[in-house]
Amino acid sequence: MHIVFVCREYVPTLRGGGIASYIKETAVNLVKRGHTVTVCCASDDTREETEYSDQGVRVIRLSGGDFVIPGIEHASIIKKFRCLYRFFSYRRKILKTIETLHNVDIVEVPEFGAEAFYLTRLKIPVVIRLHTPTLLDRNNAGIKKLSIRNFYDYWVGWQELRILPKFQYVTSCSLSLKRWFETCVPKLKSNIEVIYNSIEIDSWRSEKDREYSEGSILYVGTVAEGKGVGDLIEACRILRSQNMSVTLHIAGKMGAYANSLKKEVDGNGEIWCTFLGNQTRGCLKDWYAQSKVVCFPSWWENMPLVCLEAMLAGNIVIGSSNGGMAEIIENGKDGYLVPPHNPEKLAEYLRRALEENEASVAQKRANAYKKIKENFSTDVILDSLETYYLNVIEKNAASQDIMG
Template sequence: MHIVFVCREYPPTLRGGGIASYIHEMAINLIRRAHSVTVICASDDTRVFSDRKEDGIRVIRLSGGDFILPQIEKSSLIKKMRCLYRFFSYRKKILRQIEQLKDVDIIEVAEYGAEAYYLSKCHVPVVIRLHTPTLLDRSNFSIKKFNIRTFYDYWIGKRELSILSQFKYVTSCSASLKDWFLKYVPDMTGNIEVIYNPIEISKWKTEKIDYVENSILYVGTVMEGKGVGDLIEACRILRERNIPVTLKIVGKWGTYAMKLQGYVTDNHFDWCSFEGNLPREELQNLYSKAKISCFPSWWENMPLVCLEAMLAGNVVIGSRNGGMTEIVTDKKDGFLIEPHAPKELAECIYKALMMNKNSVTEMKKNALYKIQGKFSFEAVMQFMENYYVSVIKDYKNEKGPLG
């Protein structure tokens, strides 16, 4: 098969997140299984177009993206408005690029960012991959209300949901996310197939437990809905009890992250450090030193960082809301806590800190067993390949011999 992935970012990039990691790992493993893969994404420098082979994958980085990275291009008020005035032109560019490709069997594109806006015009099947829509309200697992301060999020979020009725083939990275779409997007015409995000076990698995006592790690976008503020408060509570925890925060920054760092600096919390957005390869060293990895999101879909931390032998603490309940079995291979609850989180962290290395090793063994059976590439890729094949067959049958 020739599979085309359309995505908002692809490594190496300053904009990389969970979707970028998922597509990168999928592309590499599909190439290993003798498929052909093309990735179409935006160049970090929106003035530059490139088309080259990377690890056997054809990666096309389009110019004209609808964003601005101040580290690369000098920012201005007009450039910040690209998200609006380049929305349609960039998505038309995606369609034109796909039309230039040869022998495409299937296209996969995330719902996030509405980059499938014109892709219903493609003459090949398009799979919409549900990751997390912009309008999902993490605070109460509902739909965000209109707010003039977040006008763009609402504007693009509405477009993400509106185009879903155009597509028949839809997958979701978790059952929890599927439930949200069934409730809030009733005009979806396609069935939603749950296929978990796979992980490369050999890349993250460690054989020994060699952590630094009282060390805590957070990996992910630094935003309020991820519960990062709750985590800092939980650590503050523990420090007041003379429990010398340390916290490292790794992930993409934004306005909220800068505000949070200001709070940490103003209060002289020298036990808390912000490491910035690091390549996934650099995370291995941080995972190896952390005893606990904590992901107290108000809601989460299917975070790869949670699986990485479990494979690295960390004691993982996650939220009871969303897809982490599909990853973690409480007290067996990790811990689950209620979101919005710093005091409960502090107690759970303390319980994890009291675990000895034998208990941590047992929890890691349970985690590895589960990941091998549900989330490894060996478990997921065959399922995904079979799904692609069935979609292509169904599409051809539906179109008939005349197309």
Template sequence: MHIVFVSREYHDSKRGGGIATYLHDLISLVLEQGHQVTLITASDDTTQYSFTANGRFTKVNLEGGDFIIPEIEPGLITMKKFRVFFRFFSYRMKVLREVLKLKNVDVLEVPEFGAESVFFRKFDYPVVYRLQTSSLLDRTNGGVFKFRMGLIPNFFTGYFEKRMLGNANYITSCSASLKDWTSTYFKIPQNQIEVLYNPINLKNWKFSRSNDSLFSSKILYVGTVSYEKGVGELVEACQVLKRKGLNITLTIVGKLGTFGKKLQHDLKDNTWCTFTGHINKQELAYIYESHSVAVFPSHWEAMGLVVLEAMYSGALVVGSSEGGMSELIVDGESGFLVAPKDAVGLAEKIEHVLELDPEEKVKISTNAICHVKENFADKKIIPQFLEYYNKAVADFKDRSKK
């Protein structure tokens, strides 16, 4: 099967996030199954086009993207931020032209985020729309953004995302929570959306955690350091525990935006809190296995691949009860759920986890590892993707005959 992926980001991009990680793992695993893959993505340097082919994998980095990475393209930054408007259509036309060059395609997948399929019409193969998180989804409340001037780019892009999904025949979602959100706010029938969780490639992770690591008071957060991810409440919760006399430490791993940089500055004199910035997988594996409690208190999350990574490392995981994390964690058995935006409640939950009996900690750690292997590992998930693609191809052929 020749599978084409279109995505604004990939794992080697400085803009890479959850979609980039998902795609990298999925593509690697599909290639292992003997399939052919073409990826069409955007160059971080929007002046550069590149084409690489390695065996059954072809990657196209398109120029002309509608974003700006200041350290790559310095100068006139304010003006370049308007690329989301004046390059929106021209870049998506480049995507279409690149797709039309391809031969012998069986199926194409594109995320709803970014509306890169705005010019897609009828191809000779099915287009699968992958729900990752719409530009209109407000993570602070799990609803839709209320209009304000600073969110005009979200509403501009979100309009086209909604329009594309309204015309889609094949839609998958990374969680039931995101499926429900899309069905509610975009009026997509529930039975038109198939839930396929993002897979975790277990071969990417080699852990050698000792049981003793579970008895420390080392707390970990991994992900983008932003308000919506609940990092502010996590810091407040740790401060509550410090005032109670608990000798805890907090390690915050991930990209720092405006919120993260301010938080880092505010905590610069607190030796118990460390910011690492972005790190590679080998370093992250060591950090996972050397911390006892991993906390992900997002206000709302579509899925949260870092939750699965932390669980697979054997950490005692505390995740948000809102959104897709609640589908990954069995509360009290393979981890713990906590209501978001409640620093005091989060502090109580972390303290509860830290004070568990040693036998209970080992049991939950073991349960977490087994839960990931049995429900979210590549061997479980990849066949589901391939089955869906094959069904889409068969259904598309049937529709074409009518």
């Protein structure tokens, strides 16, 4: 098959997140299986357009993106409106780029960013991959309300939901996310297929004896309020008030909220809490190895790859009971699930995990490895993905024949 992935971000990028990691690993491994893969993504510098090969994947970085990255381009008030005045032109460029490619069998595009806006015009099948929509409210697992502060995001998020019912083929990275869409987007007529994100086991599994510090806690991900980072810091404060010597390292993309948290922590002289900023995959492996517990206390989460990474790396993982992490972690067996918005309860689980002996940690590590190998490994997931793609291509061809 010739498979095209469309995405707003592709490694390496300063805008990278879970979608970038998913597409990178999926694309490279599909090439290893003999498929032709093209990735159409945005260039960090919206003035530049480049094309190159990445481990056999053809990468086309498009110019004209609807964003600006300070430090790469000069920021201005006008450029802040790019999500509006470049929205349509950039998505037309995506369509035109795909139309120039030869022998494309199928296209996959995230719902995030509504980059499929014009792709209903293609005759080849388009699969919408659900990751996390802009309008998902992590506070109540509903739809965010419009306000002056979120006008730009709300407008783009509304486009994401508005175009979804136009597409016949939709996959979701978690059952929780599928249920959210079925509840919040009632016009969505497609049967949503759940195909979990995969992980390359050998890339993350640690066979070496770990030399972590007993009180070490790590957070990995975007440093945002809805990710529960503030709750995690507060939980660590509770533990330290109980004379438990804990350290917290926070690795991930920083923004206004993260900077305000850091300013508060620095102002309090809380040297036990360190903000690391964005980390390369190689550096993350080192941080996993140095930490006993990795915590993801999001108010709601879909299917974070970092959760699987940490479990494979041998950490005790504490995740939110809201959303897709409850589909990964079995409470007490291969990690812990904690209710969100509850620093006191989170502190209890952190203490429990930090006080576990080596035998208990080793058992959780073995249980986590078995589960991931059977349910989330690259071979298992790509078998399902290939089968799904082939079925979609066959159905699309049949419908084209009927239409003449």
